[in-house]
Amino acid sequence: MVETGLLNAVLRGLVTGSLIAAGALSLSLLYSIARVPNFAHGDMITIGAYLVLAFNRPGEIPALPDTAGLGLLVAAVLGILGAGALGVAYELSIFRRFRAREADLVTMIIVSLGLALVLQNLVIFLVGTKNVKYDTPNVQSLNVDVYAGSRLTVELTQRQAGEVVTLASWGYAWVLLVAAVLAAAALGYGVYRIRAKESGFDTVHLVPPWVLGVLTALTALVVFAILLRSSPGPTAGAAASTRVTAGAKDVAVIGLTFLAMFLLNVLLKRTKLGMAMRATADNMSQARVKGVDVDRVQLVVWVVAALLTALAGVLAGWFASNLTPTMGFDLLLPIFAAVILGGIDSPYGAAAGALVVGLSMDVGVFLLPPGFAAYRVAIAFVVLVVVLLVKPEGLWGGR
Numbered sequence: 001m002v003e004t005g006l007l008n009a010v011l012r013g014l015v016t017g018s019l020i021a022a023g024a025l026s027l028s029l030l031y032s033i034a035r036v037p038n039f040a041h042g043d044m045i046t047i048g049a050y051l052v053l054a055f056n057r058p059g060e061i062p063a064l065p066d067t068a069g070l071g072l073l074v075a076a077v078l079g080i081l082g083a084g085a086l087g088v089a090y091e092l093s094i095f096r097r098f099r100a101r102e103a104d105l106v107t108m109i110i111v112s113l114g115l116a117l118v119l120q121n122l123v124i125f126l127v128g129t130k131n132v133k134y135d136t137p138n139v140q141s142l143n144v145d146v147y148a149g150s151r152l153t154v155e156l157t158q159r160q161a162g163e164v165v166t167l168a169s170w171g172y173a174w175v176l177l178v179a180a181v182l183a184a185a186a187l188g189y190g191v192y193r194i195r196a197k198e199s200g201f202d203t204v205h206l207v208p209p210w211v212l213g214v215l216t217a218l219t220a221l222v223v224f225a226i227l228l229r230s231s232p233g234p235t236a237g238a239a240a241s242t243r244v245t246a247g248a249k250d251v252a253v254i255g256l257t258f259l260a261m262f263l264l265n266v267l268l269k270r271t272k273l274g275m276a277m278r279a280t281a282d283n284m285s286q287a288r289v290k291g292v293d294v295d296r297v298q299l300v301v302w303v304v305a306a307l308l309t310a311l312a313g314v315l316a317g318w319f320a321s322n323l324t325p326t327m328g329f330d331l332l333l334p335i336f337a338a339v340i341l342g343g344i345d346s347p348y349g350a351a352a353g354a355l356v357v358g359l360s361m362d363v364g365v366f367l368l369p370p371g372f373a374a375y376r377v378a379i380a381f382v383v384l385v386v387v388l389l390v391k392p393e394g395l396w397g398g399r
Contacts, residue, residue: 002145005242009366017358018257021351022312024338026305028350033281033301039112043119045328048310049317052079060132072136080310087306091299123325133321141247147238170229180224188217337384343394
């Protein structure tokens with residue numbers, strides 16, 4: 001029997017990091033621009049998840065009629081938009097009023113804690129404490145079995161009617177595989193150097209040169225894998241084997257999170273509103289003097305943050321097939337760890353920190369004895385402390 005190994009733990013870590021990243025992006029955005037250390041962030045995630053539930057399975061909410069719900073995709077769009085409307089309410093009814101009174105940081109922390117208690121108890125009052133889940137079709141996972149022997153053999157398998165069925169298999173000679181990896185890495189590095197040199201290493205890019213380099217290397221590696229595949233080798237005498245289990249949920253969580261990161265990058269770096277947001281983050285008073293409508297910027301920030309938290313909520317609820325009133329609070333500590341690790345003033349650093357936190361949690365659980373599984377979040381904080389001892393400003397070191 002093929003057991004899951006380190007590669008599977010890495011994939012799980014990327015998925016966990018992606019779930020954390022959506023919340024970390026919005027938390028960093030609120031702090032860097034609105035200057036609010038939002039302790040209600042976790043409960044905003046919960047609210048977003050339950051707003052989607054209201055459209056997907058309205059019968060699970062006692063206050064709503066027990067009628068047929070919408071498909072998860074449509075419900076998610078409507079629920080996320082509803083969360084954006086709540087972002088407007090948070091800003092206009094609460095935080096703008098305290099900002100007008102020039103409330104200090106401690107006051108803002110207390111206000112956000114109060115909002116967190118209100119939101120959490122509102123969910124419990126309306127829905128109760130029972131676990132619920134979205135109405136969505138079951139997603140079949142695909143296993144990638146890798147055998148290392150005289151050649152590398154890869155098999156795609158799937159459990160069907162209780163039996164593991166091999167869908168496809170192919171092999172690679174080690175020499176060709178190493179050459180393909182080196183060629184893909186060289187090609188990716190070349191694209192990075194050319195792109196960075198064309199416009200200067202310090203230029204603000206829509207897509208950073210290192211991202212283009214990584215995407216080029218991965219694309220080249222996939223092409224090489226398709227072109228160089230041949231008949232599989234024997235698997236019975238393989239020196240090592242491992243299994244990676246992936247499905248549509250994994251792809252969707254990672255893909256949608258990175259799409260959200262890209263769209264946020266476009267907003268911040270390629271629009272006038274984004275320029276106003278960055279100017280406000282640098283110096284709110286000076287931005288106001290130069291004609292920036294700071295109140296409008298703050299309103300947009302809260303809307304964007306609410307949209308991102310709702311995305312995190314629906315992805316977390318769908319991936320775990322479980323919604324609870326404390327689901328957002330359970331994510332809050334890893335989110336804060338990611339933001340601090342990446343640099344609290346940098347949304348991009350927060351996303352990078354989220355991936356580090358996610359990988360450290362799942363890879364750490366895999367590498368440590370089984371009894372340490374309950375300490376996933378603690379493992380992330382150990383990594384946080386170690387990194388901050390070396391680089392106190394965080395991985396990104398500012399915007």
